[in-house]
Amino acid sequence: MDNIIDKVLNADLKTVAHLIRDVEDGIPEVQEYLKALYPHTGKSYIIGVTGAPGVGKSTLIDQLIGKLRNNSNTVAVIAVDPTSPFSDGAILGDRIRMQRHNLDDGVFIKSMATRGHFGGLTQSTRSVINILDAMGSGYIIVETVGVGQDEVDIVKTAHTTVVVTMPGMGDGLQAIKAGGLEIGDIFVINKVHLGGADNTAADISLMLNLDQRRRKENNWTPPVLKIEATSSEEINSLVREIENHKSFLQSLPNPTKAQIAKSKIKNELLEITQARVIQETLKEINESEEFITLVDDIFEKRTDPYSASEKIMPQRFLSLSFAKINRGLGLGEKA
């Protein structure tokens, strides 16, 4: 095991990729590696990039990778967005376009499928962030669609969150209002050539001013950038704003920094625990004979799913807890 930990800490990409696959597959042993790696985390700067499909997040990230690499940092990208060209859902042309970074050993790109269930995606994404952090990534970019609670939870792990939109999105602006407004540190209006970017910027600024959810103690005023992500120069303005926000976070008083860090830890601990409770209790329900019988009973209208869930739940809790009691007393099998 020490050998594998060393390899990860020395950024051996093959070992890292293997460990990440184990995280995604929910292999129980992976927890021991995550424990050993955790003390080495906390050094990467995490950037969230969130926005609806089609606004050009991938082009922007592609450019951003180049800029951040220029400063001799390594960069890791986690695409949680199933529609991202970085993801398996990608159309061939886009994937090839992204491959150029695959030739660069300092760039690690990982797509997270949506196989994570009931918080599993959030938890496994966090574990992957921890692995990439421990391996010494200078920057970790996390790409999400920004809709839904899982998404928001994932984005909350980032130090700086970039919310991307484009002019004329119509309902797309509502996506920002519904989820992105609260979490955005920098707003980017991409594809300005489409026209109407000034209106979109005014809309976002207005929404920002009206939003009650933005914390009062946080004195950061999110900039609203109008750019063409294909332009290298205009991406520079985004990089500058990311650096500005990074400096802002560093300038915060220590109690505020501790408060932010603890809030993230709290979320992480809850998510890990929830994912495990689900995994441990429900895998067996799904495979039990009683479960199949209850499905039939509901189908035949002999019972309803609410009553049925009460029938399987207590039993499950009992058998699981007896195993735990025995284990705790040294009577049971090895964990």
Added chain:
Amino acid sequence: MDNIIDKVLNADLKTVAHLIRDVEDGIPEVQEYLKALYPHTGKSYIIGVTGAPGVGKSTLIDQLIGKLRNNSNTVAVIAVDPTSPFSDGAILGDRIRMQRHNLDDGVFIKSMATRGHFGGLTQSTRSVINILDAMGSGYIIVETVGVGQDEVDIVKTAHTTVVVTMPGMGDGLQAIKAGGLEIGDIFVINKVHLGGADNTAADISLMLNLDQRRRKENNWTPPVLKIEATSSEEINSLVREIENHKSFLQSLPNPTKAQIAKSKIKNELLEITQARVIQETLKEINESEEFITLVDDIFEKRTDPYSASEKIMPQRFLSLSFAKINRGLGLGEKA
């Protein structure tokens, strides 16, 4: 309680709205109402409408409501999409546009916030569908963004799923590939006036032909419609295809029908159970002193979140299960 059940069965909208609020707030007593209502479900025809923000789902649904009402059916709409004009995230103008249906007693519109956590959204949406079904809705339209596992799970409750896109979405088409392809019974390319709809239709047809996930035993070939959702006539073609798919489902042999129904029941039972396990076990963790101490320990690097989760989990399972054991033996307090 019988009084409330009667009121729901007689489509008393005030009672229905109240019960739905209790479902969203996770009031435990609501389970008893859901149990009593369940035998009255299974009569509504459920239509899923899914697509990225900005493709015009709400306009399409608005028109669809009118058409389905024309056939003297009542229609209920559940907007799970937080960016929907039906939702709280909506921009004022859009909300007003939708209000016209609010004057119609046969139309019930409900927006589901994303407050459901760890599967809670899926489960509470299902419960709301059951309530609206029991109250005698002819059609229930469920609007979602179609990205993420929760979304896909919700859409799987529908009899007919309409996947909406528009020409020139670029990465937006990947949204269909990532999630919508598998679940779509009818594909709609909206906003054909933008041009390029033929290319989009060809892309979708190609993806459908290539998709291995579509079940072989299912002989339904999803139509790909090119429409302008603002046009009443063109919405008629969508209504016809919905009716076609409904007839197709009715024509399936009984064993296939049972298989489809049982698969839905299985998902529902699992979701209800998972949501309850999470609710029962983790509410207390979050409030416990040990949890606060562990967060501090992780912050001070005295432990890691993976080890910490193991410390709180077994204890929680133990205390919970002892309560259950006592209750099971008649020794504990009332459930």
